Amino acid sequence: MEIRLQGAVGFDIGHSSVKISCFVNGAKHDIIFPSVATPAFTISDENEERRASDETVVVNGKSYFFGKTALIQGGLSCSTGLSENWIETPEYEALMRGGFKKIRALGIEPDDCVIIMGLPTSLHSRQKAALKRLAGECTKGRVLVMPQSLAPYHGMMLDEIGNPSSRHSMESEAWAVVEVGYFTTDIMLMQAGGMWVEKAAGSSRGVALAADALMRSMGEKDVTVDMNEAEQALQTKTIKYFGENLDVSKEVENATSSIVADVLDNSKKLIEPHVRKLDGVIIAGGGAPLVFEEIKAKWPHAVLADNHRFSVSEGMRRYALVTLRLDAMSSFSR
Template sequence: MNLIVRAVDVGSGNTKFVTGTADSEIRCASFPSLAYPSSNGQPLWPGGDGAKTMFIPVGSLFYEVGPEVRLAADTFRATQLHDDYIESPEYMALLRGALRSMRQSQIDLLVVGLPVALFAVKKAALERVMTGEHDVGGGKKVSVVRTLAVAQPQGALAFYAHAHGKLAEIAKERSLIIDPGARTFDWLVAQGMRLVQKQSHSVNRGVADVLKLLAAEITKDIGTPFRDLDAIDMALRTGKAPVIFQKPYDLKRLLPLAESVTEQAVSSMKEWIESPHSLQNIILVGGGAFLFRKAVKSAFPRHRILEIKEPVFANVRGFQLAGMTYARTVLAADRERSATAERAAGDAA
């Protein structure tokens, strides 16, 4: 019997998850990491149920999540940008929304991620709370038999090694994986696939800090509050000016401000890395890779900076690979031992 393995990466910006695997392909999907509370699990506005969202029960409330949650709910950005995020009802709603989207009634192994700075202190608690039965709304439940939590950039390293056929080489090399997210700027130094804890960490200096700084500057410029962070994010990604008061707004003059934030994050990281000359791989991943690329290249001018196609899914695809390996070895061996014990007990009877 094949074990069902799935992976979820609940980031501050997006919730990424694996929907299935076929041959060497790992299929992924995502939705914004926004969860809006409701007392009865019904759309706020008549006709609002046409949006692609789900109402997930957590405690005494329902939380609306999904691909079109921005259309279905109010304008408040219900994010939880703090270190206890994984213990919040919003986090649970997002993760259960991902479980529901996987369309599996039972998952034998669920792999989830944590920022590097929280990994040691939150790993056991997260694994415990995610194991068991989850009410995912709509009359559906998902049973998680076992959970494995890993450091988020560790997933990217596993996926990079797999995608480039370098599993044997990476096992002997020292690597730096840099993962700029919405809230945190994570990095991980690994010897082979093993975390070098004393050189790996996170700082709260992610894409959201850039967006909020630029929004504050735009507010000063136009003389009225500007809070459309999504418009700024899209402009930075595409190079197309956001439209404010029906006119394109030139962000180019504000780019040095954005670069100052990315440089601060990279500078903090460099303080932790003891021997940069010994790094054989520097891998840049995450949804904020495009924004931090220049600062990373400037910090490591003598290295080649490696990137991955669809960097936003690098971590969760690596989680899936790690989980599949774990299932083939540890879980399969556990099942075989249990079956052997049951046979022995039956023979004795």
């Protein structure tokens, strides 16, 4: 009887950043890099060239920069994949291969791990086989795919090492999740006993909606900003303007109201009939702080997920630990 799998990895390829949470030999590691990939080219500066080689992968025989290198060297010509068939593109594969490269750089061998990946809730059933196939070309580890909105729920129900949390009970508690990402906001409902409610699951627009609104409102003032800059400005509320920091808090407030309205509208449609009877609503994902106060004003049992930006990869990592344990138990009983 051989127990080959030893580590747990939550691998979340988001449209703004790739977040990876690993747990191997009792130690936890988090990785984050921008979701940008662009065809590689020669860099003349030696130091930068060395750094670029750490962030270069080969897809279909062609080299790609990924992460920070792609963002800095690619300039405005590279974009994140704001389309539903993103996982079929070479850029997506470059981000996946890039993530595995960064995991290996930490001395962790993905071939020895249970790896859980996520997809937007609305694309999960359509794309999970393709995602699994693609991951299977990058690693011999055991790959599972889950709807990304499920992960923050597992993050709450399981503790750091994948045991049932002492503070919550999957058997008796019912929770909803509103996970605010860049491309999508994912919503789901889990009834007591871990029962997924199909009709309450769906996806709506993410923070890109607000970044786009900010970009357009700045354009009307003759200040041209790109999507990356607009996304940053949603948090910093400033834009660099010929050596000065332009205060754009009013524009950010207007832009943010578009996503708040959209998230509230869709959350209401999907979970309103159940919400009063729930133990709570987890507000997760990078964009959670943008909508939390307004959702809490409507639903006082809303809670902000711990480490909200990593809430998907962390929940998947914890669930991977459960899978690892179940696999070990079944191999003992064989």
